[in-house]
Structure formats: C-alpha cells, structure tokens
Amino acid sequence: MFVKAPTDIVSLDNILPEEPLLMMGAGPVPIPARVAAANSIVINHLGDTMSQIIEQVKSMSRYVFQTESRHILGVAGPGSAAMEMAVVNLVAPGDTVLSICNGFFSHRLSEMAERTEAKVIRFEVEDGFCADVEQVAQLIAQHKPKVLTIVQGETSNTVYNRHLPAICKLAKAHDCLVITDAVCTLSTMPLAMDEWGVDAVITGGQKGLSSIPGVSLVAFSEQAWSLIESRKDTLRHWCLDARLADQFWYKKSYHYTAPVSGILAMHEALRLICSETLQGRFERHERCSLALQGAIEALGMSLYVEPDSRLNSVVGINVPNGTTGPEILALMSAKHRVEISGSFGPNIIRIGQMGEQCRTHHLFRTVHALGSSVKELGVNVDLPAGVAELEKRLQK
C-alpha cells in the first residue's frame, strides 16, 4: 500500500497575501530586490563561479566585521547555528565559561556552553539593563573563565550592551576569549572586531544584514583559530566543525553542499552594505531609530528600556493599559498590513530597525499603523503628534 497524496493542498498563491505584509518586527526583515533575485539562483557549489563568489563574500565580510581575520566561515543554518558553531569550537568539556545573561539570546549561548559540558557561570543582569563593567571585572577575576559570551544587542528585550569594548579589554587582559552575538546589530551599529578584540562574532542573515534566514556567518580571530587548531579532542558536531568548514571556505574542497542560493543572497546583501558604507549605514540606522523612538513617545506611549541601555536596532514599547500585545499585533496586520513583534517575556511590543526596516516610508506607515490601531483599541494616543515628531526628527 502506498501512502496517498493529500487532496487538500492549495498553491502558495492561495495562501500568501496578494501584497506582502510589511515586516517591521524583530526579524526576518524585508530584503532588497537584488538579494531576492540572487536567492532564486542555483549554481554548482564547487565550481569556479562559486569560488569567486566565496572569495568576495569573505572579503566583504572582513569589512563588515571590521577584521583582517582569514577565518570567516559561512554556516548553513540560522543565527543559532552560528552561535553553536562559535561555542562548540571554542569551548571544550570542563572549561569555565562566563555568560553575561541579559536576555533570551544570551541565555541561549549559556545553554549551548552548558551542553558542551562546560562549567558555566551566569551573570544575571537585571532585566532592561546592560552589563556593568565593574561587576564583569570582578567575575572575571574571581572565576578566570576561558571564554566569555555576550550579546551586543538583545533583540528579545531591546537591551544594548554598550560596554562591550571595555568588557573585551578586560577579558583580553585575563587571556579570556570573547564570543559576541551580533545577529541583530552587525552593520547597524559599530562593532570593530579587531580593534575591540572580539574572538568570535556571530551573525545571521535575516536581521542586520537584510538577507534571507538560514545562512549565517561566524568570524574567528587568529587567537581563537589557534585554539581551534590545537584541539586534540574530536568535536561531537560534524556539520558545525570549524576545521571541516574551513575545507570549503578556504580550500575549495567539499564539506557539505553549501546553500548556494543563500550564499548568493548574502553576497548581494554584503555588496549593498559595502556600497552604502558602514558609516552611512550606522547613520541611517541611528537617525531612523531615534526618530521612531521620538514618534512613539510623542504618541503618548513609553519605551521599555532607559536611554543608557537602549538598543536602536529593535525598539521595545510598553503595552499601554487597556489593551494587549496580541490585540495590537493582530489589528496592525489585518488592517494596516504591517507586522511587528510581541515578546517572550516583558509586556512589550517590538519594532525592528534593522537594514531595510530603516527606511523613512516604512517608518511613516508603521507609526501610523501603530497609533491608529492602539487608538481603535481604546487607548488615548495623539497620532498627529506622533507623525509630526517623526517628520521633525527625520529632517534633522
């Protein structure tokens, strides 16, 4: 007996909305047309064309990560696979790891370290705040960790670890390697891998870089790479083994069939970043995000995180009394075709400001959709004031 083909399947045309929703949540983000076009192409993963593309991806990545490192690897997988690749290659069973925990993703890094059977010290930072340098210094001195994990921008609760450069410096002084998750922040705000002394920088495709989900990058420093090369034990992860991945990324040989379309998409996303320049891109993100934050406050709503720890790449907004996050999200999608995010913990909604989300026309549509929806749900907000503030701040 064969298993019968299902008879109730409809084509994607019947499922997808006629006009795509504007993706203004915490990722994935809208992708440029060039990225989408590249993503529709399949080529030989080991041919000369691919190797030329790989060379360019690595060279553009060095600029975007601000590193001279020759150990930037692509990963077929989500940002989490890149996180896991950084952790399992640098952390061996029995090692001491200090995990700065101030959100959902930093806890994920600590859990990954724990699964490699490391001894994990968690520094639980109060929700809504960035990690304090003095406290980190004490913990490093006390525990002498081999590796420290930290998230530059916590997408989950919109906290920005502003003191990352100082924390890296401290870690270096104690010969401790630093793994930094920059999934939502890379190319949206400064991260100088070499200058700050970060040993592994992780990014995904679908957030800061404005590419597709499912293809990620991780950059290792020279020091991190020497450690990887000196390991005598066999990694339990085959796909995520950096030495095996090196075969494809640097030696034109076979590890697994690379996600060619996604790498082509990444190529285009990186090329657009290089032509915009990091400086131009950082300025665009800052201007757009601050204008959005100002507009939200002018509406009469409040932001979750205080300015000192506030992330610009994702903006967290307190859910006003009298309504709920899911109600606001549902109305914004159904009526205004704008999608934003809820949260995994605090009672907030989140608007992304990553890559293509930072465009003025998207901001006007989003502020209107938010203000108008919240108003319809019975909350007293001043929509004209919000839109006027947005315009005023964008003019600056």
Ligand SMILES: *Cc1c(COP(=O)(O)O)cnc(C)c1O
């Ligand atoms: C989204 C995100 C991740 C995880 O990326 P996935 O592609 O969902 O695995 C990790 N860290 C941060 C900061 C993120 O924003």
